[in-house]
Amino acid sequence: MRAFAGRADHQGVTQQTGRRRLTAAGLALVVTLVALLAGTGCVASRQEPGQATAAVADALAEAGSAGETARIAVGLLDEGRVTGPVADTVLLDQLRVLDDAESALTTLVPPDAATAARRSTGLDAVGDVSDAVVAARSWVAVRSGGDLAGADGVPSSSDDLLVELATALDATDAALAEAGGP
Amino acid sequence: MKKLLAAALGILTAIGGFVDIGDLVTNAVVGSRFGMSLAWVVVLGVVGIVLFASMSGRVAAVSGRATFEIIRERLGPRAAGANLLASFAINLLTLTAEVGGIALALHLASSVEPRLWIPVAALAVWLVLWRVKFQVMENVAGLMGLLLVGFAIALFQLGPDWGELLRQAVPPSPPGTEHPASYWYYAVALFGAAMTPYEVFFFSSGAVEERWTAKDLGTNRLNVLLGFPLGGLLSLAIAACAAVVLLPAGIEVSSLSQIVLPVAQAGGVLLLAVVVLGIVAATFGAALETALSSGYTLAQYLGWSWGKFRRPARAARFHLTMIVALLLAAGILMTSVDPVAVTEMSVVFSAVALPLTYVPILVVANDPGYMGEHVNGRVVNALGTVYLVIVVVAAVAAIPLMIATGAGS
Numbered sequence: 231m232r233a234f235a236g237r238a239d240h241q242g243v244t245q246q247t248g249r250r251r252l253t254a255a256g257l258a259l260v261v262t263l264v265a266l267l268a269g270t271g272c273v274a275s276r277q278e279p280g281q282a283t284a285a286v287a288d289a290l291a292e293a294g295s296a297g298e299t300a301r302i303a304v305g306l307l308d309e310g311r312v313t314g315p316v317a318d319t320v321l322l323d324q325l326r327v328l329d330d331a332e333s334a335l336t337t338l339v340p341p342d343a344a345t346a347a348r349r350s351t352g353l354d355a356v357g358d359v360s361d362a363v364v365a366a367r368s369w370v371a372v373r374s375g376g377d378l379a380g381a382d383g384v385p386s387s388s389d390d391l392l393v394e395l396a397t398a399l400d401a402t403d404a405a406l407a408e409a410g411g412p
Numbered sequence: 413m414k415k416l417l418a419a420a421l422g423i424l425t426a427i428g429g430f431v432d433i434g435d436l437v438t439n440a441v442v443g444s445r446f447g448m449s450l451a452w453v454v455v456l457g458v459v460g461i462v463l464f465a466s467m468s469g470r471v472a473a474v475s476g477r478a479t480f481e482i483i484r485e486r487l488g489p490r491a492a493g494a495n496l497l498a499s500f501a502i503n504l505l506t507l508t509a510e511v512g513g514i515a516l517a518l519h520l521a522s523s524v525e526p527r528l529w530i531p532v533a534a535l536a537v538w539l540v541l542w543r544v545k546f547q548v549m550e551n552v553a554g555l556m557g558l559l560l561v562g563f564a565i566a567l568f569q570l571g572p573d574w575g576e577l578l579r580q581a582v583p584p585s586p587p588g589t590e591h592p593a594s595y596w597y598y599a600v601a602l603f604g605a606a607m608t609p610y611e612v613f614f615f616s617s618g619a620v621e622e623r624w625t626a627k628d629l630g631t632n633r634l635n636v637l638l639g640f641p642l643g644g645l646l647s648l649a650i651a652a653c654a655a656v657v658l659l660p661a662g663i664e665v666s667s668l669s670q671i672v673l674p675v676a677q678a679g680g681v682l683l684l685a686v687v688v689l690g691i692v693a694a695t696f697g698a699a700l701e702t703a704l705s706s707g708y709t710l711a712q713y714l715g716w717s718w719g720k721f722r723r724p725a726r727a728a729r730f731h732l733t734m735i736v737a738l739l740l741a742a743g744i745l746m747t748s749v750d751p752v753a754v755t756e757m758s759v760v761f762s763a764v765a766l767p768l769t770y771v772p773i774l775v776v777a778n779d780p781g782y783m784g785e786h787v788n789g790r791v792v793n794a795l796g797t798v799y800l801v802i803v804v805v806a807a808v809a810a811i812p813l814m815i816a817t818g819a820g821s
Contacts, residue, residue: 298661302673311680315523323667
């Protein structure tokens with residue numbers, strides 16, 4: 231009887247330990263999922279009008295940051311203060327940022343007409359910055375000895391390129407102001 | 413004279429070895445978004461790492477054993493096992509970030525796709541771990557990492573408004589354009605970056621590798637008290653460069669290539685080359701340290717033969733652990749995951765794991781059975797207790813802040 235009771239006790243302890251393990255495993259799973267969601271949910275579509283406008287503003291701020299970075303890189307390369315590979319890497323990284331910004335805008339579902347208009351303006355502005363950065367990469371390639379003679383969209387000088395970037399950034403700033411950004 | 417030179421070398425190595433990819437990225441991100449308003453966290457983190465690194469160095473010098481060996485013996489296999497699990501996971505994440513950092517720095521110098529550099533970087537790290545003596549490896553990486561002083565030179569050449577930088581730093585408060593939750597999220601990340609657990613495991617195991625004894629306690633104190641704070645100044649210089657050039661332009665740092673723009677602006681191609689070389693050295697040195705820490709923690713917990721002072725054949729499982737960790741890190745990076753995102757994750761999760769690393773060290777450093785007359789004094793214990801509270805608060809707050817801010821976005 232005592233042996234039986236002992237076994238029952240042992241089973242109880244085993245069950246308790248098993249439950250504890252299950253609870254711990256569940257907790258670990260929840261923490262991991264939450265962390266993953268937090269990490270990957272940075273560019274989520276937002277449905278409420280205020281949130282949707284904020285998402286447009288976030289994407290435009292990213293695009294503005296990328297455009298300003300490109301402007302500094304082009305200026306530094308023009309002055310001979312950075313090497314071609316460094317300038318190219320900077321611009322390539324900014325194209326990825328612009329890709330994310332564009333993706334955030336294209337996947338956004340606008341809840342009303344006003345937000346839809348802001349998104350449309352924002353997409354145009356991000357597209358302009360992307361075009362300017364793509365042109366900047368071509369210019370860097372030419373400066374580094376690349377043969378792009380006759381290719382479309384290659385600026386003839388850094389001045390032309392900086393004007394193109396400035397125009398695109400002005401459009402981004404205007405769209406950002408419209409979306410309630412700083 | 414020889415002793416003086418050795419001490420100077422130790423200090424220089426500690427300065428050069430302080431900054432890793434986590435410090436580089438987090439300080440630049442923070443500088444570009446919050447100016448110098450989070451400088452106090454760097455100071456807090458440096459004091460913390462000085463406190464606990466000197467404690468773990470003292471434990472190793474006095475007992476002749478690394479921290480993790482004693483943790484298992486003192487706290488038992490279960491508590492030490494939980495510690496091992498968390499430390500190993502964070503270490504692997506940090507190693508992944510460091511190998512990614514090497515690849516990004518080489519990408520910056522060459523414009524060759526980082527994914528092509530990842531296997532090269534991992535192989536180079538393994539070769540050094542396999543072939544190069546511990547002291548040579550530590551000193552070369554640390555001294556080359558000193559090239560990051562280029563950030564401090566750049567800051568002076570930029571000629572910033574020092575008063576404005578000071579105003580941003582004191583009194584510390586989030587800028588009006590940023591949400592307070594994001595400010596605190598980055599405060600935790602910066603704290604995690606400064607107090608990354610691998611630094612302590614590496615420091616204590618390194619003391620055993622170099623056969624420190626109680627006679628070396630002075631050297632330990634000097635390295636830590638001078639080397640780490642001067643390394644902290646490099647971190648502040650990185651943040652300040654970003655605050656001076658990138659913040660006014662509305663640039664948010666999202667890549668390593670942006671971090672060097674202020675350097676190029678200040679010092680041109682030459683200074684840029686120095687800093688890029690410094691970044692390669694700093695990330696390479698940190699990759700060596702984190703890979704070694706993977707081997708140290710597992711081998712010390714399981715009682716395997718470990719250490720670079722032994723030939724690889726005599727510490728086969730220790731070396732195998734490092735190889736597996738490096739393969740895992742390279743494998744993770746080859747999935748095209750963004751190394752900067754991995755770095756940001758690694759510093760935040762480091763903050764989560766901080767209590768598991770630092771509580772046992774405090775316990776062991778107070779045990780006369782191991783430490784004899786070298787147990788912690790009252791002041792060190794008081795400071796250690798204050799830091800434990802901070803570490804626990806940071807660990808508890810890290811994940812909720814990450815969720816609330818969308819990882820600081």
